[in-house]
Amino acid sequence: MALPPNFMPLFRASLIGLGLGCSALALAASAQDAPEAEAPAQETQGQAAARAAAADLAAGQDDEPRILEAPAPDARRVYVNDPAHFAAVTQQFVIDGEAGRVIGMIDGGFLPNPVVADDGSFIAHASTVFSRIARGERTDYVEVFDPVTLLPTADIELPDAPRFLVGTYPWMTSLTPDNKTLLFYQFSPAPAVGVVDLEGKAFKRMLDVPDCYHIFPTAPDTFFMHCRDGSLAKVKFGAEGAPEISHSEVFHPEDEFLINHPAYSSKSGRLVWPTYTGKIHQIDLSSGEAKFLPAVEALTEEERAEGWRPGGWQQVAYHRALDRIYLLVDQRDEWRHKTASRFVVVLDAKTGARIAKFEMGHEIDSINVSQDEKPLLYALSTGDKTLYIHDAESGEELRSVNQLGHGPQVITTADMG
Amino acid sequence: MRSCLAACALAAFGATGALAGKATAPSETPLPAAEVAKDAIVVDITKMKYATPEIHVKVGDTVTWINREAMPHNVHFVAGVLDEQALKGPMLKKEQAYSLTFTEAGTYDYHCTPHPFMRGKVVVE
Ligand SMILES: [Cu+2]
Secondary structure, eight states: OOOOOOGGHHHHHHHHHHTOEEEEGGGHHHHHSSSSSOOHHHHHHHHHHHHHHHHHHHHHHHOOOOOOOOOOOTTTEEEEEGGGGOOEEEEEEEETTTTTOOOOOOOOOOOOOEOOOSSSEEEEEEEEEEEEEEEEEEEEEEEEOOOTTEEEEEEEEEEEEOOOOOOOOOEEEETTTTEEEEEEOSSSSOOOOOOOOETTEEEEEEEOOOSSEEEEEEEEEEEEETTOOOOOOOEEEOOSSSSSSEEOOOOOOOTTTTTTTOOOEETTTTTEEEESEEEEEEEETTSSSSSEEEEEEEEHHHHHHHTEEEEESSSSSETTTEEEEEEEEEEEOOTOOSSSEEEEEEETTTTTTTEEEEEEEEEEOEEOOOOOSSSSEEEEEETTTEEEEETTTTTOOOEEOOOSSOOOOOOEOOOOO | OOOOOSSSSOOOOOOOOSSTTTTTOOOSSSSEESOOOTOOEEEEEETTSSSSEEEEOTTOOOEEEOSSSSSOBOOEEEETSSSSEEEEEEOOOTEEEEEEOOOOOOEEEEEEEOOOOOEEEEEEE
16 A cells, blocks of 8 residues: 655655665665555554654754664564575565564675574674675685674684585574574585684684584583484584584484474474474473474374475474474475475474464465564565564464565574573 | 475585596596496495495505496595595496596595595505
8 A cells, every 4th residue: 555645755755864874774764665565564664654754844853864773682573584595695684573674684695594692692694705796715704793783793704615505494503502602514525513602703613523414502512413314413512622422313214304494492402393294303402312202293194184294494483481383384295395385283392282273374485483472473485575474372464574585584583581 | 486405505516637646537537337447446336325435455556436326426535635635526427437546555535525424435555
C-alpha cells in the first residue's frame, strides 16, 4: 500500500538525512524509498517516521544528520545472513524481531561464517576476500564487531587461507561458551580446526582432527565433532601439543543421513540432529561427555507414508527453556531435501510428542526461534528474500521484513537468558 | 526455488608441474591403465581407499596409482613433502593411471584432494 503522495517528500528528506554518512544503518531508510512492495511492518514505521518528521518540521526543528547506534541487543534481535548464492560479497542484516525493523547491517566477503555471542556482547564472522574481487591474493580473516555501533573491534588474519568455503553451515565456525575463542573448520588439505583467540585478538594454531565435521564447543578447551564413521569425536585442546581426541559409539547407521544444519544449544549442551526422514537424534553434551537420548520421530508413520519429509536449509530449531524442537517439513521427493517447506512441526524434545503443526503460508527455507519466554518463530524465505516473523505458540504470522539481499539463508539469535 | 549445493568445497582441482624435488612425474597427464607395465609397482584406488595405504619402495622406483572406480581420485602431496610446492596430481577417472618416480629416501604422506579422508604413505628406502 502506498503512502499518501504528500507524505513522501518530507519522509524522504528526513530519512535520507539520517542515513547520510552511515552506510551501516542506512538500510531502514533506503528500503522505504524502494519502489518494491512494502511489508506492513515497514509501512507502520514509515508512517510513524513521516509523522515525526512532519511534526519536527512544523516545530521548526533543524535536521542534524548523524550516525545512529543500534539499540542494545535483546532476546528479539535476530540476524539474517545472505550468502547471496555464492557471490563474492555478502551481507548480514541485523533486525529487531519485535518491531520487524532492520536496525543495522554488516558486510562480508565470500561465504562468511557468522557467530553471535549469547550474552549480546559482540558479533563476529570468519570471512574471505580477494585482492581483485574474486581472484588474486586471498585473505581469510575474523572480524569482531561492537553490537551497538557495528564498528569492527578486531580484525584477525588467518594464515594460509584455511577457511572451508562451503554453503553456510552455522556450526562450521563456533564460539566457546566463554566467548573468548572462535573455532573454525578446515576441510582441505586435511581436517583441522583453527583456534582464534578473540580476547588476545590473535590466531593461535590449527588442531589436527580426525575425519569429522562441524564444531560444537562445550567448554573453553573442549568441542565435539561428527565423524564420517557415524561417531562423535570429543576434542580437548591445550595451549600447545596434539589435542586429546576420543570417540563415542557410532550413533547412526551409514544409510541414515544427518543434515548439515543441526541445532545446538551451547547453554544446555543439547545437540538436535535430524535425518532426511525426520528422525531426530538428540545428544546431551552438558556433562562434557556425549549422552545419547532416545531418538524421536518428528513425523508420524502416516505422514511418512504420505511422502512427508523435512527439507530446507536451517531445517531445525530448538528452544532451550521450553525444550521444544521445531522442524521444517512438507511432502517431497526423497532427494528434494534442500527445497523450501510450507509447514513447521513442533514437538516436545523429551517425549517426542507433537505439540503443533503450523502451515506457514510461504516457502520457508530456514527457521529459528528467539530464546525468550514467549518465543518468536523466525521463518526465512530465500526465494522471497523475506523474514516472516511468527508467534511460536500459535504459529500466526505477526510481521515480515523483505528485501534481505539476494539469497538469505541463515538466521542467528542470541540465547541471552 | 534455487537450492544450494551440499558440500561444495570450492577447492581448485588440477595438475601441478611434472617435477618435484624428491620425485618426478613421467607424465603430467593420466595414462590408460592398460599401458601400465605388468611388473609396475601399483597402488589401486577403490571403494574410496588407496588399497595399499602404506607402500615401501626403493630410491629410483616408480609408483603408479590406478583408479579402479568411477569416482575420480588423485594423489596430493602438500607443500614441503616432495618439494616446496604442493604436488597436486591430476584427477584419475576409472582405469586411468598416474605415476611418480621417487628420487630420495624418506616417508611421504599424501591424500586425495576432494576426499581428504583418503590418505596414503610412500616409504622410500
Ligand atoms: Cu578421492
